Amino acid sequence: MIRIGILGCGTVASGVIKLLAMHGESVRVQLGEEVEVAKVLARTPAKALALGLTEAQICSDFGEILNDPTISVVIELIGGTDAAYTYISEALKAGKHVVTANKDLIATHFQELNDLAAAHSVRFAFEASVGGGIPLVDSIRRTLAANRIQSMFGILNGTTNYILTKMTQNGLSYAEALAEAQRLGFAEANPASDVGGGDAARKIAILSTLAFHSPVSYYDVYHEGIAGITPTDIRFADQSGFVFKLLGIARQHENACEAYVRPALVPKRHPLASVSDSFNAVFITGDAVGEVMLYGRGAGSLPTASSVVGDLMNVVRAGRGHTAAALSCYENLPVMDILDSENVYYVRLSVQDRPMVLARVAGVFGKHGVSLASLVQESRGKDSAELLLFTHRASERELSAAMADLRNLDAVHEGAYWICMEDDA
Ligand SMILES: NC(=O)c1ccc[n+]([C@@H]2O[C@H](COP(=O)([O-])OP(=O)(O)OC[C@H]3O[C@@H](n4cnc5c(N)ncnc54)[C@H](OP(=O)(O)O)[C@@H]3O)[C@@H](O)[C@H]2O)c1
Incomplete structure (x- = not known):
């Protein structure tokens, strides 16, 4: 029996709980052991009860998870860099594997948390921190590991892609498209991090770190948003054979790398041009594989839970009798101005x-x-x-x-x- 503790009871956590209920038997057969949700740290217990959890599964004190020796995996889904940082650090130090979807934390504390995991011989997994349900982290870390990744171009934020799609297809202004996105739940009431490019900057920082084996922090990544794009720009781009996309762009050079987020005119013939609405995609060029594009749902409860539960299964498999290898950055490429x-x-x-x-x-x-x-x-x-x-x-x-x-x-x-x-x- 694998007993897990989940921190938070919001959008992604509820997806994880639902997914484990939907496919619990398949997970059991694949792992050879059942996964049990032992405790959920819920600030609002009513949300946990509404998901069918029992009173005994719900707690308000992280200590109940940290100090329970039968809980071997902690899944952090509260977000932010304050409590989440403390809880993850404590869990790793206590010898528990950690799975997280927290891009804010990974984009600023990647190396430190990986080193901590390695020092305590536990696994630290964060597939859902970039691209929600798209298997980006694992593809770069494992499947494409034999390549020198030369460049990555990513549509990494569903809100901005939805807004730009509506401006292009329906002729809406930026303000009209943002209002529609907010009405339909594709944009937060405060959309600053999405429309300003900060969210995508965190994701391209994480991808650059993994792809270039060199620490790239969110703070190194120049970013611009999409608020200045007008219907004139959209129309002129269209007439000239382009569509506007907010791109996270990273390139590896001999002694430096580039990593930034900017609105860009993408040629209509390019595969990224047809990535519409709230979908995400990353176009990767490696020296051996050539061009690869990964496409899918970059957010949402079940898509993101798909990555979280996949990580959970992988850490359980990998954790059996093996020492966790440090995911260290062995390059130190400055990020270009x-x-x-x-x-x-x-x-x-x-x-x-x-x-x-x-x-x-x-x-x-x-x-x-x-x-x-x-x-x-x-x-x-x-x-x-x-x-x-x-x-x-x-x-x-x-x-x-x-x-x-x-x-x-x-x-x-x-x-x-x-x-x-x-x-x-
Ligand atoms: N939503 C997505 O599609 C998506 C996609 C990829 C990655 N992520 C990442 O996944 C993480 C979770 O996102 P989410 O969308 O699920 O967020 P959310 O819906 O806002 O849920 C966050 C949960 O954490 C709880 N919480 C916050 N601070 C807490 C604290 N100090 N102690 C205990 N509980 C606390 C909240 O409690 P209350 O219920 O009381 O508010 C809420 O239940 C974030 O790191 C986010 O960046 C999300």
Whole structure:
């Protein structure tokens, strides 16, 4: 009998409890032992009772799980970095295997918690921390382990992908699409971490750490959100053969790596372009395997529980009589400054519709060595126009300097730019 303790009784925890009830017999046959939910740490006991748990299974003190020698696996599903950090550390030190879905914690304390697990010869698993139900962590750590991972391009946040899909397919503004996402439960009441790119930044930090064997923290990852994208941008991208996606991007170089999150124009022919609504996908290029894309539900109760219970089964199998190997980072690649990256860019400028403005704009780009590939001017009525242009490959440092100069021109009201995904992906 494998006795487990579950911390939290929210969306993912309830999925885990349901999944173990649905497939308990299959789990028993595969492991050769039954899994029993011994205790659930529930801040709101009514939620646990509503899931069919008995009073005896519910506790409000973590000590009841920590100090129970018959509980061998702790599943942390409360989230955040405060209590979760303490509980996980204590559980590992007490010789219990830990499974978590906590991206906030893994994106900031990965190495420390892995080292702690190794020091106490227990397993620490976190498949659900990136991409919910998509088997990303295991694929990178095991199946693709013989590769040098060259790049990863990921749609890692379902909320933003839903919003961008509605803006593209239904012509909604950002505010309208966000409101619809909130009404349908695809966006939180406070969507800042999703729409601002912070959630995806945590996930690309975790994937980069695993893929490049080098510590990449959330704090190393530059991120931008999608709030500045307008219907004009969506339409112009569409006419030019692109769709907007919020991408987590990571590349491995000889002595450094890149890891950032930005809205990007993805060519319609690319497999990531057809990843719609709240689905997630990651497009990975390895030197041996070539291109691989993993696609699926990046969130949700049962999809995420699928990864958590899979981890539970794996730690039980792996924990039998083996010493846990440290998942150490043996490289130390600095994460490049975003200004040192190079891209092709799409730029939108709101300008006065007057003679010589175009020449002045072109002059500023020229002064910074940014060469323009194409430019369209659309009139916006009296004395006002929008310039929509693509650059050739350019340095981010030069492009951002050019944009700063342009925003200071009296003829330019507003300027914004986004990267275009290139053929290397
Ligand atoms: N939801 C998803 O689709 C998804 C996908 C991938 C990863 N994750 C990750 O999975 C974890 C859980 O997410 P969730 O969506 O299930 O969150 P949730 O629905 O908000 O559930 C969190 C649960 O933890 C409880 N809790 C919070 N702080 C606690 C504390 N200090 N002591 C005891 N209980 C505490 C809450 O109690 P109350 O019931 O009293 O509020 C709630 O039951 C997070 O790390 C999240 O990032 C979630």
